[in-house]
Amino acid sequence: MGRGDLTNAEWDRLESFLPPGGMRGGRWSDHRRVINGVLYRVRTGVQWRDLPERFGPWETVYKRHRRWSADGTWEMLLSRIQAAEDAAGGIGWDVSVDSTAVRAHQHAAGARKAPAAVAPQKGRPGDEPGRSGAAETGRPAGGGGPIGECLGRSRGGFxxxxxxxxxxxCRTLALVLTPGHYGDGPQPERVLGQVCVPRPGAGRPRTWPGHLLADKAYTSRKNRRYLRRRGIRHTIPERADQQKHRQNRGSQGGRPTGFDRERYKKRNTVERSINRLKGFRAVATRYDKRAYIYLGTVTLAALTIWLRT
Structure with missing residues (x-):
């Protein structure tokens, strides 16, 4: 077993959830060896062609990762591990939200654009990312180009x-990709919409946190209304300009927002979660051309953290 490979205990937790069989009634190559090959690439960031021979043909490893990124297998595995952890009472439901920008390598550019004849319909994968596109669902997008692949231009490049x-x-419950120039404020509704932890046996999956922690970027009235509507208690500091506007309106400005300073200190969990994810080099720098494949890469990194915590 190489450094970074799945241990026997981690494999025992994961094995029963893996899909059986293969394409067209055939057999998959050994799941454990292929997953270890994908993990090696996610951890080190090497090119697929440079994978060590002990993982088998690099094409097999790459195609398995691409297929499982497209059909939602990585998301399914993460959901199953989260469900098992929640059944054991191992999830802390004081949830924090935040974002981090990732520099795209030059190899991430150049994804092919879809032909006009097969352009995606409105509301289908391939629409503007961050609304109903591939970056949110993990499915391949029909549209191409920088925006269609969640690449945004900023001072540092894409x-x-x-x-x-x-x-x-400090483990990831849900994640969403957007181009780098998108703001944080409009995203919490979409991120929380991805939280879905199944319960053992009958019953609806859990889709809401016990308490939400966020910084001033998420302090808009829209976000607070959304959280109140769903009955989610939250600790979000109010910006100074919002306080001034509320005070200037007098009694029409409403009551001050509650803020628990001690509880807010727990928000560091999301910062530490980001640091753990960026310990994987293929997450810290985006090498994948397609957004859905990069989403699978980040999801696998999150899954590995769940298995090892």
Whole structure:
């Protein structure tokens, strides 16, 4: 077993959730060896062609990662591990949200554009990312180009932004990709919409945190109304300009927002979760051309953290 490979205990937790069989009734190559090959690439950031021979043909490893990124297998595995952890009472439901920008390598550019004849319909994967496109669902997008692949231009070049929600033990509950120039404020509704932890046996999955922590970037009235509508208690500081405008309106400005300074200190869990994710070099720098493949890369990194915590 190489450094970074799945241990026997981690493999035992994961094995029962893996899809059986293969394409057209055939057999998959050994799941454990292929997953270890994908993990090696995610951890080191090497090119697929440079994978060590002990993982088998690099094409097999790459195609498995691409297929499982497209059909939602990585998301399914992450959901199953989260469900098992929640059943054991291991999830802290004081959830924090934040984002981090990731520089896109020059190899991430150049994804092919879809032909006009097969352009995606409105509301289908391939629409503007961050609304109903591939970056949110993990499915391949029909549209191409920088924006269609969650690449946004900034001072440092092309970047992608990862918006995520982290639970109390610094593990990722849900994540969404957008171009790097997208703001944080409009995203919490979409990020929380991705939280879905199944319950053992019958019953609806859990889709809401016990308490939400966020910084001043998320302090808009729209976000607060959304949280109140869903019955989610939250600790979000109010910006100074918002306080001044509320005071200038007098009694029509409403009551001050509550703020628990001690509880707000727990927001560091999302910062630590981001640091853990960026310990994987293929997450810290985006090498994947397609947004759905990069989303699979980040999801696998999050899954590995859940298995090892």
């Amino acid at each position: 970047t992608t932004k990862i918006h995520l929600a982290a639970e109390g033990r």
